[in-house]
Structure formats: structure tokens, C-alpha cells
Amino acid sequence: MKVLHTAELQIAEGVLQKHLPKSYKVYGFLHGINRNKPTTLEVVVDTWPDFKVVIFRPDPRNRQVPQLKKKVTYYSMDEHILRKMLTEEDAVDWTTTSFLIGGLDFSHAPLLKEVSSKRGVNNRCFTLVHLLYLPDSSHLLTPNVDSGLESRISSLNLSHVDLVNKTWKFGGDEQGYNNIKNLISNFPSCCISDGQGQPVSWILVYDYCAMGMLYTLPEHRGKGYAKVLVSTMARRLHAEGCPVYCFIEEDNEVSYRLFKNLGFTEDHSYRAAWFEFNF
Template identity: 55%
Template sequence: MKILNKAELQQAEKVLRSHFPKSSMAYGYLFAMNRDKPHILEVVVDSWPDFKTIICRPHPQSEHTLLHNEGLTFFSTDEKVLKRMLTEDSILDCKKYFKIRGIDMLHTTMLKDISATKDVTMRSCHVTHLLELQDPNHLPHLTVSRDVEARISSLNEFHVGLVNETWKRGDDEKGFQRIKHLISHFPTCCITDEEGRSVSWVLLYDYCAMGLLYTLPEHRGKGYAKILLSTMAARLHAQGYPVYCYVLEENQVSYRLFKKLGFTEYLSFRATRFEFNY
């Protein structure tokens, strides 16, 4: 096992890009890290420079694990190597709760085997569609009134409380700090009302996926989500970001919206989150 330094992280990002979108979450983390976004991650590989497995995990010596919630993610082209690393290289602390996120469901059997060996409980949750905008020219042309266009802006720290209150995994101190981190360091897009209050918004997770799309109930039905996603996607592409998202399988409204906006789904990949010691 090798821990990557800054120069090696840049090389690894290029490798992961060649495997995108299946490497999406790991790639997104490295993309952000290589552009000096604040993080507490440590990135390890099985070998260098020709690695088969790469794992992003909270730094074991960091006391600031709040934002990453005991989670890790990985990308592997060789499941045998991945299983060895997870089993033998002290990657997992099986004495406490932890999560593995954004992982292809094809790894389910292997993770169940590890759980049985280490005598820990495991469950899969939040199965998602993975969608990518390959070309911004695929975005439909939207007719946006001058009034609405003038009210498109970005979120700031004054909006943290509002976003946290409406986020299904927020509404607590941990959620507040995570939203504050995202708004402070990653691109956002919002639409305000006539009084300048944000009524619809979309953020970028720290692994660079679009998310937390929300419109206040009293402002729905005005096409704000479509406008925000199109605007955000075009901006991200212009800045060199990957343009992708995860959509929960049961969220058909968002799924249809992204498809209408020209996003391509990868049917062979189903990303999920696994929880251990829950």
C-alpha cells in the first residue's frame, strides 16, 4: 500500500479520468484536492505508478472527520486486489460505524464476504443512477425571462441555515458544517425572489457531483430547477469540472429532469452506499 503525495495525486487524477464515469466519486475527490479545495482525505493505492485500486479515506490522524462522516470510496479494476487491501491493509476500522460510498453494486458479494470474515453487520442503501453531461451542447435552449435571469446568483454563508434545514440529511450541526464547507469552497447556483431571498438552488458535493437541488414549495412549477441545472452545468464545464450527478432510483422526477437536459445514464453502473456496524 502506498500513500500518494501531491504530485502523484495529479498523475492519479489523469488515470481516473480515463475510467470516468465509473471512477466518478474517486475522480471527483482528486479533482477537488488537486485544485486546493480543503479536505481531510488520504489517498492510497495498491502499487505505483501502475495501480489497480485507489482508495480515498479520511486521514487517520485527522481530528476533523465531521465533514466526511467516517466514509471512504474507491475505484478498482481488479476486485481481488481491492479485497486484499480492504482485508489486510488496515483500511477499515471494523470496530466502529463506517460507510463506503459511490460504489458499483457489482462489489456487493465481495463486501459481504469481508463483513462475514470480520463479523460486522452490513447493508446497502441509496442505490442511484449515474448520469453525466458529456457535451454542454446537449443542453436544451431555454427561454429565460430577463427578470429571472437577473435573479440568478450564487449562495453564500448566509444561506447555510436555510439549505441545511431543507436537506434531507441535514438539519443538525453536522449537516450545517458540511453545507457551510460546500458553499464556501465549491460552485453553487441559486435563484432569488424579488426581495433577494434565495428560493431555489443547486450545490456541488466535495466529490464534484451536482446535488442538493431544491426549490421552496411556494416557488415550484416555475421551471427554476431546469434553469439552475442548465446554468450550473454550463458553468462547471467551462471551468473544467466533470459534469455529473447521482440520482436515487426512487427519485423519478429528478431522473427525468436530468435526462431531458441531455445527461446520459450509465446503465451498467449502479452506485450505492454501504453501511457497516450500523
């Protein structure tokens, strides 16, 4: 097992790009790290340079780790090697407090349940999601935006962290606040404001480059704001050379239709999931 550093991370990004769309989450993390976005994770592989498994895990040297929800993610081209890394090489610290393994291939669920159970660690499927992506900007269907609405489109700032945290399904606590503060400070965001300059609808980009936290205040729904935000953010990400994708929870049919109608596509043979351990 090897921890990757600067030049190696850049090489790994190129390798993972060849495995899209299933590698989107780890590719997105590497895309940000290689462009100097802050991270609390370190990257390990089974072997180098011909790796089959790459795992992102909390960096024990990073002081911000205790302030954020502990998260792990990985991409595996060989389940046998993945099993070995999880059971014999301590690639994941199973003894830590509650943590998530996010964006994993749901076909690996039996393996994760088996490994965690043998270590006496409880587990549950936190959420099951669709992976939707936009391989080319020509696929994007752009809604019409009048000049009045266009003038109200801007980015979120740190004064909006509390509002986003209170309305985020997985937020509402200090860890959520710190996560959103980091995202607004360091990653793209887009919002539509009211006449007083306060956000009424917004979308953020996670540290793994996926679009998320799309939300419109209830009293402002039905005006097409979400379509405008998704298309605006997608165009911006494409222009900056970033991957354009998102994870949509399986029961969120409204968001699923929204992204599909805007031109996003899906590999129907693939499902991703978030698993929680030591909860």
C-alpha cells in the same frame, strides 16, 4: 499499499480520467484536491504507479474529521486486489463509528457484505443510484431564461447554511450543517432568490464535484427553476474544466427525467450505491 502525495495525485487523476464514467466519483475528488479544494481524506493505492485500486478514506491527521460524517470511496479495476486491501491490509478502518462507503460499484455489494460481516460489522444499502453525466456541453439543452429571472440567479452564502441543512434529505443535524457549510464556502453553488433576496431554489456541488442537493421550496415549484439551475451550473462547471455529473436515487423519477431531458446520459450497465456500516 501506498499513500499518495501531490505529484502522484495529479498522475492518478489522469489515469482515472481514462476510466470514466465509472470512475467519476474518485476522479471528482481528485479533481478538487488537485485544485487546492479542502479535503479531510487521504488517498491510498495498492501499488504505484501501476495501481488497480484507489481508496479515499478519512485522514487521521485532519482535525475536521470528527466534525463530519466519516466517508470512504474507491475505484477498483480488480476485485481480487480490492478484497485483499479490505481484508489483509486494513485499507478501511472497520472499527470506527458509523461510516459510509459512497458511490461504489453495486456489483461489489456481495464482497462488502461478506468482508464486513466477518468482522462483525453491520451493514445496509443506504441508497442505490443512477450515475448521470454530461460528456460535452454541446449535449446540454438550455431553457429560456428571461431577464427578470436571470437577475435573481446568484450563489449561496453562509447565511443560507441552516436553510439548506433543514431541507436536505440527509441533513438536519450538526454533521449535515458542517458539511453544507464546507460546500458553500469552497465549492460552486447556484440559487434563485425571491423579491426579498432569499433563496427559494438551489443546487450545490459536492466535494467530489457532483451536482447535488437540488431543491425548490414547495410553494415555488412548477416554475422551471430546477431546469434553470442545473443548466446554469452545468455550463459553469464545463467552463471551469470540471466534470459534470450527478447521482440520482433510483426512486427519484422526477430528477431522473429532469437531467435526462437536459441532455445528461447514463451507462445503463452500471449502478452505484452508498453503503452504511456500524450504523
